[in-house]
Amino acid sequence: MASLISDIEPPTSTTSDLVRRKKRSSASSAASSRSSASSVSGEIHARWRSEKQQRIYSAKLFQALQQVRLNSSASTSSSPTAQKRGKAVREAADRALAVSARGRTLWSRAILANRIKLKFRKQRRPRATMAIPAMTTVVSSSSNRSRKRRVSVLRLNKKSIPDVNRKVRVLGRLVPGCGKQSVPVILEEATDYIQALEMQVRAMNSLVQLLSSYGSAPPPI
Amino acid sequence: MSNRRSRQTSNASRISDDQMIDLVSKLRQFLPEIHERRRSDKVSASKVLQETCNYIRKLHREVDNLSDRLSQLLDSVDEDSPEAAVIRSLLM
Numbered sequence: 001m002a003s004l005i006s007d008i009e010p011p012t013s014t015t016s017d018l019v020r021r022k023k024r025s026s027a028s029s030a031a032s033s034r035s036s037a038s039s040v041s042g043e044i045h046a047r048w049r050s051e052k053q054q055r056i057y058s059a060k061l062f063q064a065l066q067q068v069r070l071n072s073s074a075s076t077s078s079s080p081t082a083q084k085r086g087k088a089v090r091e092a093a094d095r096a097l098a099v100s101a102r103g104r105t106l107w108s109r110a111i112l113a114n115r116i117k118l119k120f121r122k123q124r125r126p127r128a129t130m131a132i133p134a135m136t137t138v139v140s141s142s143s144n145r146s147r148k149r150r151v152s153v154l155r156l157n158k159k160s161i162p163d164v165n166r167k168v169r170v171l172g173r174l175v176p177g178c179g180k181q182s183v184p185v186i187l188e189e190a191t192d193y194i195q196a197l198e199m200q201v202r203a204m205n206s207l208v209q210l211l212s213s214y215g216s217a218p219p220p221i
Numbered sequence: 222m223s224n225r226r227s228r229q230t231s232n233a234s235r236i237s238d239d240q241m242i243d244l245v246s247k248l249r250q251f252l253p254e255i256h257e258r259r260r261s262d263k264v265s266a267s268k269v270l271q272e273t274c275n276y277i278r279k280l281h282r283e284v285d286n287l288s289d290r291l292s293q294l295l296d297s298v299d300e301d302s303p304e305a306a307v308i309r310s311l312l313m
Contacts, residue, residue, distance in 0.1 A: 065295060089295075090288035164241070167270035174277045187244040190273060194251050197280040204287040211294035 048195040057100045058203045064092035065207075097200050106185065107193045110177025245269050252276055 068088045094111050101108035165183065172178040172186040175193045245266045252272050 065291065068292075068295075086285070086289040086292045089292045090285060093284060093288060163267045164270065167267055167274065171270055171274050171277070174274055174281075184240060184244055187248055190277070191248050191251060194273070194277060194280070197277065197284065201280060201283050201287065204284065204291065208287060208290050208294065211291070 048192075048199045053100065054199060054203060057096060057199060058207065060096040060099060061093055061203055061207065064096045065089060068092045093200060093204060097196055101192075101196060105192050106178055106181065106189050107176040107196075114176070241266065248273055 098108040098111035103109050103112065168183050168186055171190055172181060175186065175190050178186045178189050181189070249269045252269070253276070
């Protein structure tokens with residue numbers, strides 16, 4: 001058992017992982033040194049690169065995948081397609097990522113809220129319950145009300161929106177929960193979301209490699 | 222009615238250029254493509270935002286591909302097999 005575990009760990013990937021961590025840690029220190037006022041956000045961003053955080057997410061991801069497997073095995077009679085399985089795995093990976101973020105950011109709360117919405121879709125919960133509170137004082141509370149007026153404001157300003165603001169809007173639609181947020185909120189959320197996605201890709205890659213070494217029929221690359 | 226619209230407009234105008242530059246430059250540090258172009262400071266905020274959108278879309282595609290591969294691999298590994306126990310012990 002112990003010898004089997006020691007044989008499994010490849011030293012080459014460990015070295016490459018160390019190189020990656022060193023580079024990113026230097027980038028993180030540069031970011032924190034540049035802006036002392038936002039040291040808190042610097043610490044938040046550094047969370048996604050620690051080895052401990054990577055391991056925690058991998059464990060949660062594996063548990064979520066086991067749950068997906070149990071659900072799919074329970075519905076074996078309906079024979080779910082490969083596309084549905086892939087989508088279920090994707091949703092499980094996103095939920096594990098949002099749980100790892102502990103609801104500190106808008107995008108993680110949006111993913112978890114979306115899950116709740118899907119779960120109670122038939123019961124038709126009121127939408128006001130799903131409203132996500134604004135994080136900064138820039139967003140006024142009155143802007144959260146009266147959706148029609150908001151749409152009209154967007155239409156009125158559509159012609160005069162400069163190029164930068166238009167691309168911030170596109171960016172806001174890519175980050176969960178930031179479709180209608182203000183510019184600084186979208187930029188801060190996108191910064192954190194990118195690093196979370198990078199960690200997700202790293203964890204899923206390592207899990208694929210682990211499973212490939214045991215799978216009877218490894219998929220073609 | 223008009224007061225609320227003016228409030229939103231004033232909220233939008235409160236975002237100063239310095240604040241925008243600070244946020245975009247923070248965002249820029251985490252983009253792999255623009256790291257190579259750090260020497261030239263001519264990269265505009267619009268360019269950084271475009272690169273950000275492209276990068277997030279790329280990461281989304283990678284997660285989709287990995288999800289499909291994981292779903293295939295899960296079929297090939299039995300739940301009660303010793304391999305699953307080894308993997309679980311490695312992850313925990």
